[in-house]
Amino acid sequence: MKERQKIQKQKKQPQLTRRQFLGAAAGVTVAAAVSGCDIVEEPGGSGWLPTQYTNEGNWPAQVKGRVPIDPQNPSIERVDSACILCGQCLEVCQNTETVYNYYELPVVDGFICVHCGQCALNCPTGAIREKSQIDRALEAIDDPDKITVATISPGVRVSIGEEFGMAQGEWAQEQMITALRELGFDYVINIDFSSDSTIMEEGSELVHRLTSGGVLPQFTSCCPGWVKFVEYYYPELIPNISSAKSPVAEMGAMLKTYWAKKKKIDPDKIVVVNIPPCTAKKFEMSRPEMDAARRYWEEHEKKKYSGMRDVDVILTTRELAQMIRNQGIDFMSLPKGSFDPIVSEGSGGAIIFPNTGGVMEAAIRAAYFLVSGEDPPEDLLHLEVLRDGDLDGYAEGSVDVPGFGEVKVAVCNGLHAARTLCEEIKAGKRSDLHFLEVMTCPGGCIGGGGQAKTVVPPSNGLRRNRLASIYKADEALSPEKRVSYKNDEIKALYDEFLGEPLSELAELILHTEYTDRSASLEAKDTKDYVDPYNGERGEVQ
Amino acid sequence: MKDCAVLFDVTKCVGCGSCTVACKMWNGLPYEENAHGYDAKLDDKTWTVVEYHDVKKGKEDVLRFAKHQCMHCLEPSCVAVCFAKAITVSDEGAVVYDAKKCVGCRYCMIGCPYSVPKYEWDKVFPSVMKCRLCAEKLAKNESPACTSVCPSGALTFGTRDDLLDEAWARIKADSGYIQKVYGETEGGGTRWLYISDVPFKDLGLPEDIPTKSIPSTIHDYTKWKPGIFVGAAAVFGALGLYTKRRVKIENEQRQGEGGKEDV
Numbered sequence: 001m002k003e004r005q006k007i008q009k010q011k012k013q014p015q016l017t018r019r020q021f022l023g024a025a026a027g028v029t030v031a032a033a034v035s036g037c038d039i040v041e042e043p044g045g046s047g048w049l050p051t052q053y054t055n056e057g058n059w060p061a062q063v064k065g066r067v068p069i070d071p072q073n074p075s076i077e078r079v080d081s082a083c084i085l086c087g088q089c090l091e092v093c094q095n096t097e098t099v100y101n102y103y104e105l106p107v108v109d110g111f112i113c114v115h116c117g118q119c120a121l122n123c124p125t126g127a128i129r130e131k132s133q134i135d136r137a138l139e140a141i142d143d144p145d146k147i148t149v150a151t152i153s154p155g156v157r158v159s160i161g162e163e164f165g166m167a168q169g170e171w172a173q174e175q176m177i178t179a180l181r182e183l184g185f186d187y188v189i190n191i192d193f194s195s196d197s198t199i200m201e202e203g204s205e206l207v208h209r210l211t212s213g214g215v216l217p218q219f220t221s222c223c224p225g226w227v228k229f230v231e232y233y234y235p236e237l238i239p240n241i242s243s244a245k246s247p248v249a250e251m252g253a254m255l256k257t258y259w260a261k262k263k264k265i266d267p268d269k270i271v272v273v274n275i276p277p278c279t280a281k282k283f284e285m286s287r288p289e290m291d292a293a294r295r296y297w298e299e300h301e302k303k304k305y306s307g308m309r310d311v312d313v314i315l316t317t318r319e320l321a322q323m324i325r326n327q328g329i330d331f332m333s334l335p336k337g338s339f340d341p342i343v344s345e346g347s348g349g350a351i352i353f354p355n356t357g358g359v360m361e362a363a364i365r366a367a368y369f370l371v372s373g374e375d376p377p378e379d380l381l382h383l384e385v386l387r388d389g390d391l392d393g394y395a396e397g398s399v400d401v402p403g404f405g406e407v408k409v410a411v412c413n414g415l416h417a418a419r420t421l422c423e424e425i426k427a428g429k430r431s432d433l434h435f436l437e438v439m440t441c442p443g444g445c446i447g448g449g450g451q452a453k454t455v456v457p458p459s460n461g462l463r464r465n466r467l468a469s470i471y472k473a474d475e476a477l478s479p480e481k482r483v484s485y486k487n488d489e490i491k492a493l494y495d496e497f498l499g500e501p502l503s504e505l506a507e508l509i510l511h512t513e514y515t516d517r518s519a520s521l522e523a524k525d526t527k528d529y530v531d532p533y534n535g536e537r538g539e540v541q
Numbered sequence: 542m543k544d545c546a547v548l549f550d551v552t553k554c555v556g557c558g559s560c561t562v563a564c565k566m567w568n569g570l571p572y573e574e575n576a577h578g579y580d581a582k583l584d585d586k587t588w589t590v591v592e593y594h595d596v597k598k599g600k601e602d603v604l605r606f607a608k609h610q611c612m613h614c615l616e617p618s619c620v621a622v623c624f625a626k627a628i629t630v631s632d633e634g635a636v637v638y639d640a641k642k643c644v645g646c647r648y649c650m651i652g653c654p655y656s657v658p659k660y661e662w663d664k665v666f667p668s669v670m671k672c673r674l675c676a677e678k679l680a681k682n683e684s685p686a687c688t689s690v691c692p693s694g695a696l697t698f699g700t701r702d703d704l705l706d707e708a709w710a711r712i713k714a715d716s717g718y719i720q721k722v723y724g725e726t727e728g729g730g731t732r733w734l735y736i737s738d739v740p741f742k743d744l745g746l747p748e749d750i751p752t753k754s755i756p757s758t759i760h761d762y763t764k765w766k767p768g769i770f771v772g773a774a775a776v777f778g779a780l781g782l783y784t785k786r787r788v789k790i791e792n793e794q795r796q797g798e799g800g801k802e803d804v
Contacts, residue, residue, distance in 0.1 A: 040640045040643075040668055041640065041668075042639075042641075043638065043670055043673075044588075044673045044675075045568060045673070045675065045676075045678075046568065046569040047566050047567045047568055048567070049563060049567050049689075053686065053689040053690055054678075056683055057682060057683070057684070058684050058689075058698055058699070061689070064559075064689070064690050064692050065557055065690050065692025066557050066559050066692070068555040068556045068557040071578055080558070080561070080562050080572050080575075080576065081565075081572035083562050084566070085559055085562055085690050087692070090692055105552055105553045105554075105555065105693065106551070106552035106553070106554075106603070106605070107555060107556075107604065108601075108603055108604075109603075109604060110556060110593075110604035111556065
């Protein structure tokens with residue numbers, strides 16, 4: 001009986017017959033085949049393109065495509081998935097900066113770029129952005145052996161606040177100093193100091209050229225985008241560029257020599273993190289000749305620091321804002337901070353450096369003194385004529401300097417104005433000019449490629465707000481605080497370390513040389529160049 | 542427009558990669574792989590790439606950019622090998638794939654001399670993926686997405702005859718060009734035409750493609766197939782009949798010889 005129950009139980013277990021199996025298999029196959037017909041999507045043609053690309057025939061869209069960017073570009077990068085081919089990067093690269101399309105095809109080295117970052121500033125989707133060095137900065141901050149020194153470039157302080165809800169151009173230097181200390185930087189240094197040293201060197205160089213019949217006009221060298229532009233397109237004008245380095249590069253070299261000695265810090269432990277409104281600084285930092293501090297220690301102190309660079313990390317305004325946000329720092333409620341002494345005092349002349357015409361104004365204040373031995377008169381402290389009030393990219397004027405006579409100067413912002421002038425200089429038509437300031441970005445560094453993208457594309461209204469904020473800070477100072485040569489820390493720098501402007505040591509630490517890059521491209525003949533914006537200064541004969 | 546074609550002038554390409562982005566945008570493809578660079582490769586999600594090539598031009602080291610995509614042959618071998626008729630040539634000349642007819646045999650991938658068609662290996666119901674020359678845009682008399690966005694003039698869209706004239710005019714006007722239009726005769730001619738100042742093989746374009754189209758080359762042999770089948774059937778049929786008849790006669794002869802047993 002028990003045996004029988006057992007057999008019955010076994011029989012009750014579900015069994016799959018051959019017929020059932022085949023039936024099920026056929027069912028699955030048919031279902032898969034039927035449903036598969038709906039699952040398979042017709043590939044292609046399901047997407048979207050901007051309207052200028054969806055016209056009948058070969059419609060000649062005026063603004064199309066995008067700028068070529070080298071994957072190895074030290075300054076900028078692009079995320080394809082965010083690019084909508086709106087063509088704004090190309091518009092600014094070609095017409096504002098006259099870089100793209102000003103070289104013959106086929107290309108030689110491939111990618112021509114002056115690293116100004118205007119494409120990133122004009123990119124509505126953020127597809128083009130600076131190549132981030134935030135990780136490098138954080139790594140240095142976290143390393144207990146390293147001494148991190150944050151150096152703030154002047155243009156950043158009227159833009160960083162915009163990232164956190166402040167008004168356009170609102171002065172936020174003091175909050176930024178506190179934010180940098182909260183981020184963990186050991187020292188916060190003001191680049192205004194090296195702007196003043198730049199003025200001393202560049203002004204002395206100008207005086208030297210003026211009095212000894214040197215190559216004129218002298219070009220400013222603060223802007224790495226402009227410097228590379230000349231190296232690419234006008235190699236014959238390289239001798240015109242002042243050999244003085246940019247304030248950022250000078251500061252890096254001074255921190256690892258003069259400052260390190262005064263603070264008795266091993267220069268190898270110092271990590272210089274500069275915060276400029278600029279993407280081209282990332283390129284400038286990587287130039288092989290930017291290792292003056294290493295050469296100084298080797299030549300003067302017989303100490304070897306292999307691989308030591310003057311500047312180690314460059315963070316744009318946008319990157320710093322991102323770091324502050326990532327740390328959860330409430331920027332708006334930060335208390336005011338102040339810079340660390342020794343290399344942080346800046347004159348009013350240094351404050352106006354990021355404005356178009358600012359370097360020129362500061363240089364004229366100093367040159368006036370260097371030539372005549374007198375303080376510049378009150379009206380020279382507000383050179384309206386050089387401030388490019390209509391922001392069309394070009395301004396020129398002249399200054400009477402006792403002991404020399406009339407000094408003729410010009411100011412360009414945006415390389416298209418600079419190109420027009422370079423063509424004239426090349427043709428020998430501007431032998432009247434003594435000094436030329438060029439900023440690659442419209443409005444100067446306050447409109448730099450690394451600045452806050454408060455308005456996209458950046459408007460002249462935004463630029464004016466930032467310009468006004470900077471001028472206000474300069475004008476709030478007493479006259480003796482507005483000239484570089486009365487900067488006490490600068491006086492100490494020359495007394496204790498460099499000797500005098502253009503001394504041998506100053507040449508090593510504060511001056512540089514330039515590279516002819518004309519073999520990287522075949523420049524187009526711009527004789528027939530028609531200015532896209534300004535008919536009057538348009539054609540260059 | 543009938544007889545659509547695109548001319549790619551290698552000397553005018555600046556390597557911006559706009560064409561690769563336009564392709565992804567128009568075709569709704571994901572951005573997984575880098576579509577331009579030294580290691581760019583065609584795959585099922587990337588139908589066109591811009592490859593970087595360090596090339597020797599005379600004694601100079603130069604960088605050149607080469608766009609790759611389906612060449613849209615005049616007589617495509619992928620169409621010839623597809624027994625499901627999933628790949629067809631449109632009225633404008635685009636070689637177009639129909640996923641609903643595809644059985645997934647992937648003969649087209651083997652048949653293509655440029656290794657263009659790619660398979661969606663990561664899908665449950667995969668399709669073969671490749672450039673379609675934006676067939677629906679061509680049908681609306683628009684240029685393909687990639688050519689419409691090219692800022693440097695490297696890509697020109699037009700009829701094949703016009704573009705061949707244009708290509709040869711450019712070659713004759715500038716001695717820097719290689720004296721050849723790639724695609725004019727390759728595999729019987731393609732709708733993508735290339736002109737360059739450096740050898741085509743340095744740009745990743747195969748130079749061993751016969752001038753005769755692959756389908757017609759194969760046809761030279763396969764056209765005999767029906768004859769061989771019918772002929773063989775006839776021969777073997779005749780042999781069979783002959784053998785049958787001989788056996789029959791042998792049997793009759795044996796019976797006639799008088800009652801000898803079969804062994």
